[in-house]
Amino acid sequence: MDTMTRFAALPGLTLESGKTLAAVQVAYETYGTLSPSKDNCVLVCHALTGDARAAGIGGWWDGFIGPGKALDTNHYFVVCSNVLGGCSGTTGPASVNNETGRRFALSFPVVTIRDMVRVQKMLLDELGIPGLAAVIGGSMGGMQALEWAILFPGMVRMCVLIATCHRLSPMGIAYNDIARQAIISDPGWQGGDYYGGAGPVEGLAIARMLGMVKYGTADMYNRKFGRALVRGGDELDFWAAYEVERYLRYQGEKLVGRFDANSYLYLLKAMDTHDICRGRGSLEEVLRQTEAFFVVAGISSDSFYPCAEHRELVLLLKREGKRAVFLELESPHGHDAFLIETEKLHGLLGEYLAPGIKAKAGLH
Numbered sequence: 110m111d112t113m114t115r116f117a118a119l120p121g122l123t124l125e126s127g128k129t130l131a132a133v134q135v136a137y138e139t140y141g142t143l144s145p146s147k148d149n150c151v152l153v154c155h156a157l158t159g160d161a162r163a164a165g166i167g168g169w170w171d172g173f174i175g176p177g178k179a180l181d182t183n184h185y186f187v188v189c190s191n192v193l194g195g196c197s198g199t200t201g202p203a204s205v206n207n208e209t210g211r212r213f214a215l216s217f218p219v220v221t222i223r224d225m226v227r228v229q230k231m232l233l234d235e236l237g238i239p240g241l242a243a244v245i246g247g248s249m250g251g252m253q254a255l256e257w258a259i260l261f262p263g264m265v266r267m268c269v270l271i272a273t274c275h276r277l278s279p280m281g282i283a284y285n286d287i288a289r290q291a292i293i294s295d296p297g298w299q300g301g302d303y304y305g306g307a308g309p310v311e312g313l314a315i316a317r318m319l320g321m322v323k324y325g326t327a328d329m330y331n332r333k334f335g336r337a338l339v340r341g342g343d344e345l346d347f348w349a350a351y352e353v354e355r356y357l358r359y360q361g362e363k364l365v366g367r368f369d370a371n372s373y374l375y376l377l378k379a380m381d382t383h384d385i386c387r388g389r390g391s392l393e394e395v396l397r398q399t400e401a402f403f404v405v406a407g408i409s410s411d412s413f414y415p416c417a418e419h420r421e422l423v424l425l426l427k428r429e430g431k432r433a434v435f436l437e438l439e440s441p442h443g444h445d446a447f448l449i450e451t452e453k454l455h456g457l458l459g460e461y462l463a464p465g466i467k468a469k470a471g472l473h
Contacts, residue, residue, distance in 0.1 A: 112165030136198025137190035141182030154246030160197035172451030196369035288316035314361030
C-alpha cells in the first residue's frame with residue numbers, strides 16, 4: 110500500500126495547562142478513500158513510540174490496516190497522526206520555536222492526552238471530517254481513544270480500546286519515572302538542551318530497555334531466549350552477554366536512532382497525567398457523558414493493564430446504560446501483543462470493525 114506523510118499547519122491553541130502554542134504542525138497519513146457522505150473515517154491513535162506511519166512499508170500496524178485486513182481500507186478511510194509533543198513531524202520539544210529561533214527543548218509546555226486529542230480534532234476539522242465511524246488505539250493510543258469519546262461524544266460512533274486504562278496507575282508512574290531518571294541522569298542530556306550533540310544516548314537506550322521488559326512477560330523471555338549466551342561467550346567471563354541482554358541492548362539502540370529523548374520525557378509525562386476524571390467528577394459521571402459503542406479488549410498476559418480492569422470498565426459503562434463489550438486476546442506476548450499478534454487481533458475485533466456490523470451495534 111502506497112503511503113505518504115503529509116503535514117498540516119494548524120492555528121495555535123491553549124493547552125490544558127493554560128499555556129499556549131502559537132501554531133502547531135501535525136504529521137499525518139491517510140489510507141483508503143473518504144466516502145461522499147464522509148461517514149467512513151476511522152482515527153487510529155498511536156502508542157508511546159509510534160508515529161503517523163501506521164500502515165504500508167514500515168508501518169507500525171501494517172498487519173491490521175489495509176485491503177482485506179481488520180481495518181479494511183476498501184471500506185474505511187483511515188487517519189493516523191503523530192501526537193502533539195512527538196518527534197516525527199508534529200510540533201514537540203525538538204521543534205523550532207519561531208519566537209526564539211531555537212528548539213523548544215524544555216521550554217515546550219507540558220501536554221496531556223486531552224491536548225493531543227484536541228489537536229487531532231483540529232486536524233479532522235482541517236480535513237473536513239465531521240465524525241468518526243470509530244476511533245481505535247492501544248496503550249497510550251487507547252488513552253487518546255477514550256478521551257475522544259469523552260471530549261467529543263457526538264463525533265464518535267465506536268470507541269475501540271486495547272490494552273489501556275482510564276487513569277495511569279501508581280506502578281505505571283513509577284516505571285515511567287525510572288525511565289525518566291535514566292534519561293536525565295545521562296550527562297549527554299545537558300538539561301534538555303542537547304540539540305546539535307549526541308544527546309542522552311545511553312539514558313534513552315536504558316529507558317527503552319526498561320519498557321521492553323515492562324511490557325513483556327517472563328514466559329515470553331523464557332521461550333525466546335532461555336539462558337542462552339551470545340555465541341562464543343563464556344558464562345564465567347565478566348563481560349559475557351546472554352542473548353536476552355543482546356536483544357534488549359539492540360532495542361535500546363534502535364530507538365535512539367529514531368526518537369528524540371525530550372519527546373520521550375514529554376510523552377511519559379502525558380501518560381502520567383492521564384486520568385479521565387481529573388476536573389470532571391466521578392468515573393461514573395464521566396462515563397455517563399459518552400455516547401459511543403465501546404469495544405474494550407484486554408490481553409491475557411498483560412500484567413501492566415490487566416484484563417480485570419478492562420472488565421470493570423465495561424461493567425461500569427453498562428451500569429450507566431452504555432453499549433459496551435469486553436474481549437480478551439489470548440497471547441503470551443504481554444502488553445505488546447496488540448502490535449505483534451495482528452492476525453489474532455483481527456479475529457477478535459474483525460466482526461466489530463466490519464462495515465456490516467453498524468446495524469448490530471446500533472451505529473446507524
